[in-house]
Amino acid sequence: MDPALHTYWRSTAAYRVRIALNFKNVDHKLVPISLVKNGGEHRQEQFRDLNPQMRVPFYQEGSFGVGQSMAILEYLEETHPAPPLLPTAPHDRAKARQIAHIISCDIHPLNNMGVLNYLSDTLNISPVERSAWYSHWITEGFAAIETLLRQDRERGNYCVGNAVSFADVCLIPQLFNAHRFEVDVTDFPLIQSVADYCNRLDAFARAHPDHQPDAERR
Amino acid sequence: MDPALHTYWRSTAAYRVRIALNFKNVDHKLVPISLVKNGGEHRQEQFRDLNPQMRVPFYQEGSFGVGQSMAILEYLEETHPAPPLLPTAPHDRAKARQIAHIISCDIHPLNNMGVLNYLSDTLNISPVERSAWYSHWITEGFAAIETLLRQDRERGNYCVGNAVSFADVCLIPQLFNAHRFEVDVTDFPLIQSVADYCNRLDAFARAHPDHQPDAERR
Numbered sequence: 001m002d003p004a005l006h007t008y009w010r011s012t013a014a015y016r017v018r019i020a021l022n023f024k025n026v027d028h029k030l031v032p033i034s035l036v037k038n039g040g041e042h043r044q045e046q047f048r049d050l051n052p053q054m055r056v057p058f059y060q061e062g063s064f065g066v067g068q069s070m071a072i073l074e075y076l077e078e079t080h081p082a083p084p085l086l087p088t089a090p091h092d093r094a095k096a097r098q099i100a101h102i103i104s105c106d107i108h109p110l111n112n113m114g115v116l117n118y119l120s121d122t123l124n125i126s127p128v129e130r131s132a133w134y135s136h137w138i139t140e141g142f143a144a145i146e147t148l149l150r151q152d153r154e155r156g157n158y159c160v161g162n163a164v165s166f167a168d169v170c171l172i173p174q175l176f177n178a179h180r181f182e183v184d185v186t187d188f189p190l191i192q193s194v195a196d197y198c199n200r201l202d203a204f205a206r207a208h209p210d211h212q213p214d215a216e217r218r
Numbered sequence: 219m220d221p222a223l224h225t226y227w228r229s230t231a232a233y234r235v236r237i238a239l240n241f242k243n244v245d246h247k248l249v250p251i252s253l254v255k256n257g258g259e260h261r262q263e264q265f266r267d268l269n270p271q272m273r274v275p276f277y278q279e280g281s282f283g284v285g286q287s288m289a290i291l292e293y294l295e296e297t298h299p300a301p302p303l304l305p306t307a308p309h310d311r312a313k314a315r316q317i318a319h320i321i322s323c324d325i326h327p328l329n330n331m332g333v334l335n336y337l338s339d340t341l342n343i344s345p346v347e348r349s350a351w352y353s354h355w356i357t358e359g360f361a362a363i364e365t366l367l368r369q370d371r372e373r374g375n376y377c378v379g380n381a382v383s384f385a386d387v388c389l390i391p392q393l394f395n396a397h398r399f400e401v402d403v404t405d406f407p408l409i410q411s412v413a414d415y416c417n418r419l420d421a422f423a424r425a426h427p428d429h430q431p432d433a434e435r436r
Contacts, residue, residue, distance in 0.1 A: 052365035053320060064309050068323065070288070071315035078308050090296050091282050097289035101322075102271060105286065109327035118354070125341055136336070147270035 003028045006047070006058040008035050009212035012108060012173035013069040014057040018207035019169045020073050024080045032214035033058075035113060070104050073166055085166055095152075096160045099145055099167035103174045107141035111177065135183045138174070142188050145171070149190040157197045164198065172198050176209065221246045224265070224276040226253050227430035230326060230391035231287040232275040236425035237387045238291050242298045250432035251276075253331055288322050291384055303384055313370075314378045317363055317385035321392045325359035329395065353401045356392070360406050363389070367408040375415045382416065390416050394427065 005021060007014040007030050021028050033056050034041045041047060042054045051058040051067045058065060059072045066072055077085055086093045109115070111134050119125045119133065149155065159167035175195050178185055185192065198204045209215060223239060225232040225248050239246050251274050252259045259265060260272045269276040269285045276283060277290045284290055295303055304311045327333070329352050337343045337351060367373065377385035393413050396403055403410065416422045427433060 052369070053324075053359075053362035055324075064312075066309075066312040066316050068316045068319035070319050070323065071312050074292075074315055075308060075312040078311065090293060091284075093296065094282075094284040094289050094293040097292055098284050098286045101286040101288050104319075105288065105322050105327050106271075106273075109323050110333065115328065118351070119341075123337075123341065123343055123347060123351070129341060133336070133341070141271075144271035151270070 001062065004031050004060045005029070006031045006033050006050070006056050006060070007212070007214075008033055008042075008056045009209045009215045011035070011056050012177050013055075013104075013112075015173035015176070015207055015209060016069045016104075016169050017057045017059065017072050017076075018212075019172065019204055020076050020085055022203035022206050023085060023164060023169075023201075024076060024083060026076065026080055030213060032212070034214065070100065070166075073100075073169065077166075085164065085169060087160055087163065087165060092160055095148075096165035096167045099148060099159050100165075100170040102141050102144055103170040107137050107174055108177075110137040111181075131181070134181050138178050138181075138183050139187075141174075142178070142185065142191060146188045146190055149194070155190075157194070159194055164201070164203075168194060168198050171195070172204055219280065222249050222278045223247070224249045224251050224268070224274050224278070225430070225432075226251055226260075226274045227427045227433045229253070229274050230395050231273075231322075231330075233391035233394070233425055233427060234287045234322075234387050235275045235277065235290050235294075236430075237390065237422055238294050238303060240421035240424050241303060241382060241387075241419075242294060242301060244294065244298055248431060250430070252432065288318070288384075291318075291387065295384075303382065303387060305378055305381065305383060310378055313366075314383035314385045317366060317377050318383075318388040320359050320363055321388040325355050325392055326395075328355040329399075349399065352399050356396050356399075356401050357405075359392075360396070360403065360409060364406045364408055367412070373408075375412070377412055382419070382421075386412060386416050389413065390422055 003026065005017055005028055007018065033047055042056060048054050050065055053067050055067060057069050057072060058067045066075060086096055116130060119130055154161060156162035158164055159171060172195055221244065223235055223246055225236065251265055260274060266272050268283055271285050273285060275287050275290060276285045284293060304314055334348060337348055372379060374380035376382055377389060390413055393409065
């Protein structure tokens with residue numbers, strides 16, 4: 001039985017794993033879990049039994065299942081090492097993971113749907129304050145990444161050298177989200193250049209939210 | 219020259235790396251960076267030149283440096299594999315990283331100092347709302363981890379089996395922080411049991427905030 005990825009078209013964490021599965025040519029099926037329909041299918045008993053954290057992405061191979069996009073990426077890298085999504089040298093691997101985690105730990109968690117809903121519904125912040133919040137964390141994180149890219153003496157077309165890594169796999173979905181929320185990214189030309197290279201690749205194109213079976217017309 | 223860890227006593231992300239360095243017996247020096255004194259030493263030019271993200275922990279070996287605690291943990295695991303902080307089997311490694319990332323991606327980022335300051339200073343939320351926010355993300359994340367521990371048929375003394383892993387390295391600092399902010403953790407007996415085992419170990423004890431050179435009396 002093919003592995004299954006429980007996914008939601010607009011989840012940028014699921015988008016990361018979709019890119020990795022495509023890039024590594026792992027045969028898999030997508031199981032859409034709507035975070036909005038039916039009060040949120042991720043909260044329903046069937047999914048909660050699979051993943052007590054009630055979040056996508058969730059990856060399954062037979063009776064084994066694991067959540068958390070970064071844990072899934074590392075698992076795929078270990079079990080499907082070719083083509084790699086991490087460089088060979090430990091220093092370069094660290095650089096790739098550093099950029100990936102700036103996004104997965106310091107940008108995305110502040111801007112996912114659960115947090116934005118809490119800000120609006122529980123803390124009653126205004127739409128303007130909510131946009132400013134969103135923009136603040138993206139801009140702060142992207143500024144750090146842009147500086148790291150600029151300071152890299154061995155810069156290539158991607159975040160780390162001339163090969164796709166976890167860093168790019170995290171960056172492209174976050175940039176998609178920045179565009180979706182109309183965050184100004186003109187100050188980040190190197191990030192945009194990396195994105196141009198990535199988005200030409202089939203693995204990234206097929207993983208795009210608009211190309212998912214559960215995509216809704218916007 | 220020994221490696222250097224730029225750290226702040228109360229930073230739970232730095233606490234993770236301190237545990238790992240102790241556990242792996244890596245000779246190192248600690249360079250305290252105060253996040254509160256002098257308007258925040260992490261924002262000063264000298265540190266910003268090292269780490270454009272202006273956050274601790276930041277780890278240096280000669281001219282090589284890397285930020286982001288999870289990237290540092292993975293780097294240490296690759297360059298100082300013994301004693302290991304990840305199990306051998308890919309499924310178990312994935313379980314350890316899943317728990318580590320529930321903390322590093324879904325609990326801690328919402329409750330670090332920068333975010334709490336933004337909530338108070340920019341969004342003007344009350345101390346009561348701030349405590350509720352803090353408690354909400356810890357409780358949600360710990361509930362998922364407690365369930366994962368309870369469902370684990372091969373449960374041992376630690377988060378994954380009978381050996382310390384990234385999961386424990388992340389859990390103990392987060393639990394320290396939960397106590398600091400007086401979050402009720404009585405619903406999480408398995409988490410508390412893991413903590414009891416970890417806190418008996420010298421590597422964890424020496425990494426505790428109160429035992430740091432920059433610790434302040436409370």
